[in-house]
Amino acid sequence: MTDFSRMGVAAIRDGVAKGEFKAVEVAEALNTRVANAKALNAFIVETPETALEAAAAVDADRAAGKPLGKMAGVPIGMKDLFCTEGVQTTAASHILEGFVPTYESTVSANLWKAGAGMLGKLNLDQFAMGSSNETSYFGNVISPWRRNDGGNAALAPGGSSGGSSSAIAARLCPAATGTDTGGSIRQPAAFTGISGIKPTYGRCSRWGIVAFASSLDQAGPMARDVRDCAIMLEAMAGFDPKDSTSLDLPVPAWESGLNSDLKGKRIGIPREYRLDGIDEDIAAMWDNGIAWLKDAGADVVDISLPHTKYALPAYYIIAPAEASSNLARYDGVRFGLRDLPDGSGLQDMYAATRAAGFGAEVRRRIMIGTYVLSAGFYDAYYTQAQKVRALIARDFEQAWASCDLILAPTAPSAAFGLGEKTSDPLSMYLNDVFAVPASLAGLPAMSVPGGLSKDGLPLGLQIIGKALDEQAVLNAGLAIEERSGFTAEAGEWW
Amino acid sequence: MSEYRIQGNTGEWEVVIGLEVHAQVTSNAKLFSGASASYGGEPNSHVSLVDAAMPGMLPVPNRECLRQAVRTGMAINAQINRWSRFDRKNYFYADLPQGYQISQLYHPIVGEGEIEVTLNEKDPESPTKKIGIERIHVEQDAGKLMHDQHPTMSFVDLNRSGVALMEIVSRPDMSSPQEAGAYLKKLRSILRYVGSCDGNMEQGSMRADVNVSVRKPGGPLGTRTETKNVNSIRFMMQAIEYEAQRQVDLLESGGAVVQETRLFDPNKMETRSMRSKEDAHDYRYFPDPDLLPVELDDAFLEECKASLPELPDAKRKRYESMGLTAYNAAVLTAEAETAFWFEDLLSHGVDAKQGSNWLLSELFGALNKLGKSLDESPVNPAQAAELLGLVADGTISGSIAKQVFEIMLETGQGAAAIVEERGLKQTNDTGAIEAEIAKIMAANEDKVAEYRSGKDKLFGFFVGQTMKAMQGKANPQVINELLKKALDV
Known part of the structure; x- marks a missing residue:
């Protein structure tokens, strides 16, 4: 019998299209895997019936000879930041616990239109704020990976799309949606040995995605290989008049454009990313990546992105500033949690509801954001951070004079253990150091597996491209994938 | 323009007034959603997911609202900013679902302009004064709290939530309640001409925040207070009068004016403290990251310009050149609806002088008696033209015309039919x-x-x-x- 858990998006889609198996069989198999993987805590809500209905519809379409969509018959996981009609959407928060939208996000609707089905809503860091999936109100997601030291310490799947990365690495689903504000697709992909791409800001509609930081939030696909990412991104992207920041451009045929021959491509290696005390495993993987891209025909050049060191501080001003305002709507008045102590008034209701409904990390960021926007501090923080952001974007613009793509590590380390960084938010934030610049500049960036650490944990290579040049990013990712020989898998301990 | 002075124990005081007028933009849909912007309706029947600030909802600017603001700016000869931006004004209140109002602090769509006002618009000899406009920006209205629906709870009606407002900010160029009244009247008249706001203060589609301070003539500016949401011209003038006197009394008795927000109570005719500067919100304004900057191109601006109607000052001059008295020209143009009615009448071939005299004496007299506005006139311009035509061609005399008009008002019959039926034709026998x-x-x-x-x-x-x-x-x-x-x- 076919092991559907080992099939990716393309394999399932093609198998269904050729009639090698029914979409319903795939959905059934993966529903079972999801149901049996509770130990990972990857899903907040499981929706096996929804997956089966979508699959049955695809099978019926095929039987009727109707054309099938780009993702026909592929069951996926949906990060619980996407509003899904009739299915609880929480952003992994208590304040939205029990909230059932009457509407469907544009990106998820696009996926259903393309024939994908939903296995369930995936766990994440609360309101996408976190790098380890430890801020979820519904508990930590546990990575399927373990160190090769014989211990069984639970590891972080990365964040904020930790449910997505964990579920894909554990082969509960071939692909899942992620969102990336400052690395939330790329870092979890790196931690779990899978691929994920954050497209250019504006490629995927933000309509119906619970907002974290509007000027940075961008949806993207996560999957086990580059081709699957290309297929799924095609299904997700597209102009949406309901999002003013959506790009009014046609969606390129990324899958059919895949080509790992990089002749003539110049790959920039940013010297500022080679931090003092860089992890040896990371440095070695990066060198391997350079060699693979050369092997694929690319020229490698040193470049400078001089303002890199200001990116993380700027990000941790801009993102919380926007979040503090975006999250003001969770006030207990119209939906979600309401905590109304006896005899209390409106202000008391706000205070009680928000204190009970938001976790510690969300409260911390709301306070940071409120502070940096306050009268007297605005110019020193927010205005300054916006200037840095413009300089970061200019750094990239200038770099494109001498290169077409940039190669760097995705994260400064392999996955860390749950609880190792929770007491020190700064060291947690530092995990985003390589991911944040591309977010601030709105550029497409992808993480692909680059090898294993000495502990036997996956490491990710990051490829950053010019705005709208997802194709070049995917192509370089494919070139690495073809050369890295990365076949490691998490053992099935759960 | 007016030498308005408050006589205090220590001498004369001068009043300095600036107005922030909120004018609801005339549009079918709200500023950032497709929900209806019309007045009334069952509570919460004009509310989209965006207006209710549901998770993941995003604003999309309604170009018509921006167009109306630009046209208004053009009508007051203001600078139109080709590049403007929306900012968020953050505060918590139950009538504000997003937890912020989308407004324009840093880069408003309309910059400096001015309005010429006259104390008595019906008196062509009355002195005029130019009142500076600092800016017009576009922003969302809030919803409405209803406190009388439940013994312990307040209800929220979001029908108004997200409706587009223009905030029209004047310079502190007014120095008497009369000047402020004249300014507000003229502004309302311009808005109605342009069609960007119906100017209906009773329904709240136009309201004023009134900034008042007092000083010794020519002295440095005093501390101002802001009286919020005054919803009639008369109330505004009363509020200024009261507030200026209160400040003078306070200063002369050794006190100090506190910079604060106040409310006007039309029943007691006084202003009351609402909140002081110390409890003032820190609104944490910042650019709304959900929205791109607003960029206006030449074609858009040209269309705005071309669609502007003739404005009251220009119209008045034209009427004078048609031979109307300065008084008639002023009264006919003071309100857009009068001018439009008059021009409708002329379009049916009525002579300008005959038409203006008849409209201002006969029709206005009749409407006055009936307690009706021009909008509600039982006789429309076409019917009036029929009557005036009978006078002009000698079929009936002026005095018979008055009788016929009375009959028209009573019966709704046409003038010619009345004359025929009742044998009122003038004889040349x-x-x-x-x-x-x-x-x-x-x-x-x-x-x-x-x-x-x-x-x-x-x-x-x-x-x-x-x-x-x-x-x-x-x-x-x-x-x-x-x-x-x-x-x-």
């Missing part, structure tokens, strides 16, 4: 008129003698008598001619 004249002269020999000995004024008596004898149906010109012939032997 000289024989009949001459016969009546002969009778009247015979009965008033003494007056005939007086007239002939030089008392010219008696001519009017004879005209009146003849007209009466003819039951008003004689052509007055014919009467004049025949009388002259008979009397001036």
Whole structure:
């Protein structure tokens, strides 16, 4: 019998299209895997019936000879930041616990239109704020990976799309949606040995995605290989008049454009990313990546992105500033949690509801954001951070004079253990150091597996491209994938 | 323009007034959602997911609202900013679902302009003054709290939430309640001409925040207070009067004016403290990251310009050049609806002078008696033109026209039909008129003698008598001619 858990998006889609198996069989198999993987805590809500209905519809379409969509018959996981009609959407928060939208996000609707089905809503860091999936109100997601030291310490799947990365690495689903504000697709992909791409800001509609930081939030696909990412991104992207920041451009045929021959491509290696005390495993993987891209025909050049060191501080001003305002709507008045102590008034209701409904990390960021926007501090923080952001974007613009793509590590380390960084938010934030610049500049960036650490944990290579040049990013990712020989898998301990 | 002074114990005080007017933009849909922006409706029946700030919802600007703001800016000769931006004004309140109002602090769509006002618009000799406009920006309105629906809870109606407002900010250029009143009237008139706001203050589609301070004439500016949401011109003038006097009393008794927000109570005719600067919100304004900057191109601006109607000042001058009195021209143009009604009347071939006199005396007099506005006039311009046409072509006399008009108002019948049915046509039958004249002269020999000995004024008596004898149906010109012939032997 076919092991559907080992099939990716393309394999399932093609198998269904050729009639090698029914979409319903795939959905059934993966529903079972999801149901049996509770130990990972990857899903907040499981929706096996929804997956089966979508699959049955695809099978019926095929039987009727109707054309099938780009993702026909592929069951996926949906990060619980996407509003899904009739299915609880929480952003992994208590304040939205029990909230059932009457509407469907544009990106998820696009996926259903393309024939994908939903296995369930995936766990994440609360309101996408976190790098380890430890801020979820519904508990930590546990990575399927373990160190090769014989211990069984639970590891972080990365964040904020930790449910997505964990579920894909554990082969509960071939692909899942992620969102990336400052690395939330790329870092979890790196931690779990899978691929994920954050497209250019504006490629995927933000309509119906619970907002974290509007000027940075961008949806993207996560999957086990580059081709699957290309297929799924095609299904997700597209102009949406309901999002003013959506790009009014046609969606390129990324899958059919895949080509790992990089002749003539110049790959920039940013010297500022080679931090003092860089992890040896990371440095070695990066060198391997350079060699693979050369092997694929690319020229490698040193470049400078001089303002890199200001990116993380700027990000941790801009993102919380926007979040503090975006999250003001969770006030207990119209939906979600309401905590109304006896005899209390409106202000008391706000205070009680928000204190009970938001976790510690969300409260911390709301306070940071409120502070940096306050009268007297605005110019020193927010205005300054916006200037840095413009300089970061200019750094990239200038770099494109001498290169077409940039190669760097995705994260400064392999996955860390749950609880190792929770007491020190700064060291947690530092995990985003390589991911944040591309977010601030709105550029497409992808993480692909680059090898294993000495502990036997996956490491990710990051490829950053010019705005709208997802194709070049995917192509370089494919070139690495073809050369890295990365076949490691998490053992099935759960 | 006006020398308004408050007499205090320590001498004269000058009042400094600036207004922030919130004008609801006339548009079908709200500023950032497709929900209806119309007034009324069952509570929460005009609310989209965006207006209710549901998770993941995003604003999309309604170009029509921006267009109306630009047209308004053009009408006050303001600078139009081709590049503007929306900012978020953050505060918590139950009528503000997003937890922020989308507004424009840093880069408003309309910059500096001005409005020329006159204290008495009906008096062409009345002095004029230019009031500076600092800016017009576009922002969302909030919802409405209802406190009388439940014993312990307040309800929220979001129908207004997200409706587009223009905030029109004046310079502190006004120095009396009358000037402020004249400014608000003129502004409302311009908005109605442009069609960007219905100016209906009772329904709240236009309201004013009134900044008032006092100072010794020519001295440095005093601390101001802001009286919020005043919703009639009369109330605003009362609020200024009260507030200025209060500040003078306070300062003269050794106190200090506190910079604060106040409310006007129209029942007690006083302002009351709402909150002081110390409890003032820190609104944490920052650019709304959900929205791109607003960039206006030439084609858009040209369309805005081309779609502007003739504005009141220009119209007044044109009416004067058509031979109307300065008074008539001023009154006809003060309100857009009057001018539009008048022009509708002219479009049916009515003479400008005849039409303006009739509109301002007969029609306004009748509406006044009926307690109706021009909008509600039982007679429309076409019907009025029919009546005035009968006078112009000599079918009926002016006095008969008044009777016919009364009948029109009562019955709704057309003028021609009334004249026909009731036999009110003017007669030119000289024989009949001459016969009546002969009778009247015979009965008033003494007056005939007086007239002939030089008392010219008696001519009017004879005209009146003849007209009466003819039951008003004689052509007055014919009467004049025949009388002259008979009397001036």
